[in-house]
Amino acid sequence: MNKPLRRIAIFCGLLVLTLLIRDNWLQYVQADDLKEDEHNRRVAIERYASPRGDIIVDGKAITGHATTDGDFKYKRTYKDGAMWAPVTGYVSQAFGATQIESIDDGILTGNDDRLFFRNTLDMVTGKKREGGNVVTTLNSAAQKAAYDGLKKQGAKGAVVALEPSTGKILSMASYPSYDPTAIAGSNDAAGEAWNKLQKKNNPDDPMLNRALREVYPPGSTFKVLTAAAALEHGKADSADEKTDSPLPWTMPGTSTELKNEGNIPCENATLREALRVSCNTVFGKLGYDVGNDAMLETAKKFGFTEEQFVPVRSSASVFSDGMNDSQVALSSIGQFNTAATPLQMAMVTSAIANNGTLMKPYMVDELQAPNLDTIEKTDPEEMSEPLSADNAQILQSMMETVVEDGTGTNAQIDGVTVGGKTGTAQHGVDNSENPYAWFISYAKGEDGSAPVAVAVVIEDENAVRDDISGGGLAAPIAKNVMEAVIDSKK
Amino acid sequence: MSSTTNPSTHHTSTIGAIGAPSRRNTELALLVFAVLIPVFAYANVGLAINDEVPAGLLSYGLGLGLLAGVGHVVVRKFAPYSDPLLLPLATLLNGLGLVAIWRLDQSELLQDIQQAGTAAPRQLMYTALGIALFVAVMIFLKDHRVLQRYTYISMLGALFLLLLPLVPGLGKNIYGAKIWIQVGSFSIQPGEFAKIVLAIFFAGYLMVKRDALALASRRFMGLYLPRGRDLGPILVVWMVSILILVFETDLGTSLLFFGMFVIMLYVATERTSWIVFGLLMSAVGAVGVASFEPHIQQRVDAWLDPMKEYTLSRAGVGGHSEQAMQALWAFGSGGTLGTGWGQGHSELIRFAANSDFILATFGEELGLAGLMALLLLYALIVERGVRTALAARDPFGKLLAIGLSGAFALQVFVVAGGVMGLIPLTGMTMPFLAYGGSSVIANWALIGILLRISDTARRPAPAAPASPDAEMTQVVRP
Numbered sequence: 001m002n003k004p005l006r007r008i009a010i011f012c013g014l015l016v017l018t019l020l021i022r023d024n025w026l027q028y029v030q031a032d033d034l035k036e037d038e039h040n041r042r043v044a045i046e047r048y049a050s051p052r053g054d055i056i057v058d059g060k061a062i063t064g065h066a067t068t069d070g071d072f073k074y075k076r077t078y079k080d081g082a083m084w085a086p087v088t089g090y091v092s093q094a095f096g097a098t099q100i101e102s103i104d105d106g107i108l109t110g111n112d113d114r115l116f117f118r119n120t121l122d123m124v125t126g127k128k129r130e131g132g133n134v135v136t137t138l139n140s141a142a143q144k145a146a147y148d149g150l151k152k153q154g155a156k157g158a159v160v161a162l163e164p165s166t167g168k169i170l171s172m173a174s175y176p177s178y179d180p181t182a183i184a185g186s187n188d189a190a191g192e193a194w195n196k197l198q199k200k201n202n203p204d205d206p207m208l209n210r211a212l213r214e215v216y217p218p219g220s221t222f223k224v225l226t227a228a229a230a231l232e233h234g235k236a237d238s239a240d241e242k243t244d245s246p247l248p249w250t251m252p253g254t255s256t257e258l259k260n261e262g263n264i265p266c267e268n269a270t271l272r273e274a275l276r277v278s279c280n281t282v283f284g285k286l287g288y289d290v291g292n293d294a295m296l297e298t299a300k301k302f303g304f305t306e307e308q309f310v311p312v313r314s315s316a317s318v319f320s321d322g323m324n325d326s327q328v329a330l331s332s333i334g335q336f337n338t339a340a341t342p343l344q345m346a347m348v349t350s351a352i353a354n355n356g357t358l359m360k361p362y363m364v365d366e367l368q369a370p371n372l373d374t375i376e377k378t379d380p381e382e383m384s385e386p387l388s389a390d391n392a393q394i395l396q397s398m399m400e401t402v403v404e405d406g407t408g409t410n411a412q413i414d415g416v417t418v419g420g421k422t423g424t425a426q427h428g429v430d431n432s433e434n435p436y437a438w439f440i441s442y443a444k445g446e447d448g449s450a451p452v453a454v455a456v457v458i459e460d461e462n463a464v465r466d467d468i469s470g471g472g473l474a475a476p477i478a479k480n481v482m483e484a485v486i487d488s489k490k
Numbered sequence: 491m492s493s494t495t496n497p498s499t500h501h502t503s504t505i506g507a508i509g510a511p512s513r514r515n516t517e518l519a520l521l522v523f524a525v526l527i528p529v530f531a532y533a534n535v536g537l538a539i540n541d542e543v544p545a546g547l548l549s550y551g552l553g554l555g556l557l558a559g560v561g562h563v564v565v566r567k568f569a570p571y572s573d574p575l576l577l578p579l580a581t582l583l584n585g586l587g588l589v590a591i592w593r594l595d596q597s598e599l600l601q602d603i604q605q606a607g608t609a610a611p612r613q614l615m616y617t618a619l620g621i622a623l624f625v626a627v628m629i630f631l632k633d634h635r636v637l638q639r640y641t642y643i644s645m646l647g648a649l650f651l652l653l654l655p656l657v658p659g660l661g662k663n664i665y666g667a668k669i670w671i672q673v674g675s676f677s678i679q680p681g682e683f684a685k686i687v688l689a690i691f692f693a694g695y696l697m698v699k700r701d702a703l704a705l706a707s708r709r710f711m712g713l714y715l716p717r718g719r720d721l722g723p724i725l726v727v728w729m730v731s732i733l734i735l736v737f738e739t740d741l742g743t744s745l746l747f748f749g750m751f752v753i754m755l756y757v758a759t760e761r762t763s764w765i766v767f768g769l770l771m772s773a774v775g776a777v778g779v780a781s782f783e784p785h786i787q788q789r790v791d792a793w794l795d796p797m798k799e800y801t802l803s804r805a806g807v808g809g810h811s812e813q814a815m816q817a818l819w820a821f822g823s824g825g826t827l828g829t830g831w832g833q834g835h836s837e838l839i840r841f842a843a844n845s846d847f848i849l850a851t852f853g854e855e856l857g858l859a860g861l862m863a864l865l866l867l868y869a870l871i872v873e874r875g876v877r878t879a880l881a882a883r884d885p886f887g888k889l890l891a892i893g894l895s896g897a898f899a900l901q902v903f904v905v906a907g908g909v910m911g912l913i914p915l916t917g918m919t920m921p922f923l924a925y926g927g928s929s930v931i932a933n934w935a936l937i938g939i940l941l942r943i944s945d946t947a948r949r950p951a952p953a954a955p956a957s958p959d960a961e962m963t964q965v966v967r968p
Contacts, residue, residue, distance in 0.1 A: 001758070001760065001885060001889075002880055004756050004757045004760050005762060005876065005879050005888065005892055006880075008753055008756070008757060008876065008892055008896060009873070011753075011871075012869075012872045012876065012895070012896065012899040014870070015899055015900070015902075015903040016865060016866070016868070016869040016872070016899070016902075016903075017904075018907070019865050019906050019907060019912070020862055020865060021911070022907065022910050022911075022912040023821075023853070023858060023861055023862060023865065023910060024862075025860060026818065026822060026853075026910055026911070027821050027822065027824055027826065027853060027857065027858035027861065028826060028858055030822055030823075031821075031822045031823075031824075031825045031826070031858075032822075032825075034818055034819050034821065034822020034823065035819075035822050035823045035825065037819060037822075039797075039800065039815075039819075040819040040822075040823065041819075041835070041838055042819065042823050042835050042838075045835055059646050070598070070599075071598075071835070130652060266522060401760075458711070482958055
């Protein structure tokens with residue numbers, strides 16, 4: 001009986017060998033795939049096992065952490081969450097992460113490859129893994145001014161403020177907002193809060209970051225871009241030369257007259273005057289004179305038609321191609337297809353205030369290791385030069401007139417030169433929906449450089465359908481934001 | 491072992507009559523390790539989870555040490571020539587199992603699952619019962635050949651045990667497989683005991699019938715085909731296995747019994763044709779039943795695509811389980827060296843994490859290295875069992891030893907292969923490691939019987955008769 005016994009022994013050996021091979025396959029060959037599988041809860045457990053690094057504004061953390069029950073140890077908390085939500089985004093045990101929380105997740109959790117050496121060292125010395133910090137470019141006073149202003153209006157809206165010389169984002173507010181702390185956990189309360197925030201349950205869509213992700217028809221604020229295109233393409237030479245602008249003006253190819261808001265002196269008005277009172281006829285014709293191609297070229301230089309990454313993605317602003325003459329005219333006064341994010345209009349303002357140079361907007365200044373060593377620093381980067389310094393100065397003087405003596409007087413600040421432009425955009429079929437009140441502006445210091453450029457948009461059902469509402473609703477917010485920036489520089 | 495102790499003979503089956511050392515001291519030394527390793531592991535879990543040496547360390551260490559000590563003393567007294575490795579191996583596995591069960595007891599996630607919070611003390615009690623049965627086997631079973639007398643009673647007993655879970659009111663359906671019975675507050679898996687009783691029946695039956703089965707056959711295409719009427723027994727066992735599969739819906743138990751029979755039949759008759767028949771019949775049976783039994787089908791589906799099964803389970807579709815995928819993640823997350831005791835998350839497997847799926851905890855926390863070592867411990871048990879079969883001097887002992895070790899090997903393969911996704915999952919448990927009284931108690935009895943057979947095999951032959959005349963005398967028995 002011993003021969004079959006030996007064969008059975010070999011058979012049993014083969015069984016064990018098969019198990020060993022399978023084990024090697026699982027725990028060696030496939031180990032990493034299984035370990036990092038997104039459905040593998042260990043990935044999330046690991047992620048929430050140590051306190052997350054913080055997001056820093058003005059040297060202070062606007063985030064924190066709290067311990068939770070269950071296998072996820074820590075959750076994120078936010079200070080003034082609703083105010084900062086458009087900047088931070090959220091990170092939730094149940095619902096993932098967005099915006100900075102998502103983009104710089106590696107640094108914040110401490111898993112980034114650039115922290116590998118440090119982590120290995122910590123593992124050897126038995127130190128617990130920690131997350132690094134994300135230092136933002138934001139200005140908390142400006143952010144507060146922006147958010148409080150929007151909240152006071154109580155209407156949907158957004159504010160973006162930039163530092164024109166660097167592209168730093170100083171303020172980015174959206175209203176209505178949400179407190180990301182409420183959805184940070186994974187318990188039932190978080191789930192309920194999450195459901196309440198979803199667009200289908202909440203028509204106000206508080207989780208929409210209007211500063212980056214919503215495009216609005218820019219209305220009359222777009223006229224500064226049309227003016228810039230005219231100056232750049234030789235259709236105008238100065239602010240104070242009379243233009244060839246008939247009134248009434250019938251749009252080419254149509255029998256429709258382009259209307260101005262009220263009875264304003266637009267016939268052959270100078271650019272300065274036309275911008276001061278916001279003449280549709282002057283800028284509509286000017287845009288038509290410049291032509292679709294040249295208008296688009298200038299708009300692109302300002303950043304239109306491209307998504308911006310700050311590093312959070314913004315929607316692409318729109319200026320169409322292949323339009324007929326009347327459409328070009330309408331587009332040039334910020335109507336028809338033209339649409340822009342608040343960020344985009346802040347960039348336009350910023351480029352003009354920075355003497356024609358557009359700096360790439362950004363809001364992450366620095367990534368820090370847990371011990372505050374700098375891992376990565378963002379340097380200001382020139383994005384384009386949409387207009388010459390001379391032309392930029394011409395536009396500046398025009399915009400300053402608007403604030404001194406035109407539709408934007410609400411943005412005046414004592415002892416500071418302010419340039420701006422109002423806008424009211426109508427939309428919807430037969431303009432039935434709420435118009436948007438816009439205001440774009442910059443403030444100039446004594447040395448002639450501008451520390452801040454800001455764009456404000458408000459969707460207001462009470463807005464009067466004229467240009468005043470931009471100045472009435474949006475300009476005071478812009479003013480407060482600019483003042484906050486100037487004060488914090490002192 | 492025997493060849494080293496007895497260099498003059500090359501056949502491991504023939505044991506030198508003179509001077510075979512008892513190896514009891516070897517066993518004692520190994521036992522010290524078999525107790526100390528789990529004690530260290532226990533301390534390790536406590537340090538990892540609560541940052542302190544667990545309070546129960548001393549009592550736990552003493553308890554395991556005491557049980558092992560009792561086992562050793564009894565072996566020294568009643569089976570002095572038995573195999574020195576089996577007892578330490580079983581103690582080590584049992585101790586490690588206790589640690590893993592205690593480690594899972596600490597998990598908050600498992601608190602709400604039946605008995606998970608108090609499984610370790612219960613398992614220690616079951617271990618004590620197991621050792622008690624082991625001691626009883628050692629003391630009362632003076633010679634394994636006694637079991638031969640109970641061949642047909644064993645058959646009835648085995649059938650009774652196998653059919654118990656089908657008795658209405660007694661049987662319990664746990665996640666589809668009906669292999670448990672409920673007595674009071676205890677769930678018993680009669681299949682674990684049936685495994686041993688059935689091996690006794692097969693050994694006794696085949697010892698008697700082997701000549702008929704082996705010799706009366708025709709040759710066809712290089713295979714010796716058995717006569718039709720000799721096919722009877724294998725067909726009966728096959729039918730019973732199929733019935734188990736159909737009514738208890740457990741592929742593992744069915745495969746285990748049929749496999750054990752085929753192995754023993756092959757050893758008894760030395761005819762390869764039985765293996766071919768056995769494989770064919772199990773394939774036909776498994777495929778046939780799987781084609782209409784939804785529970786088996788689902789196990790196969792879960793094996794082929796565990797991720798889909800996981801998704802379905804997560805989506806709340808009834809009757810699906812995420813266990814298989816969770817087990818794979820546990821193994822993968824352990825990687826080469828593992829997370830270390832107490833630092834993995836195998837509790838995510840939830841139900842049966844400390845029983846059927848306990849191997850995943852070892853895989854995650856001890857890694858590939860630890861799990862391979864663990865599997866080799868099982869391989870060693872099987873190897874000692876096969877050696878016992880080789881060394882046994884009587885056919886009944888040989889058949890019983892190979893039957894028990896073969897079944898042990900098959901069980902390890904079916905369970906480990908199932909948990910690791912090599913074959914479809916079945917409802918059996920890892921011997922000694924897994925939480926469960928039936929399994930621990932039955933396997934200690936199994937070790938006891940193997941030790942008894944090896945003691946008989948290695949025991950020096952009785953001293954030569956004093957008078958040469960006595961040897962000459964031929965006694966003719968009626």
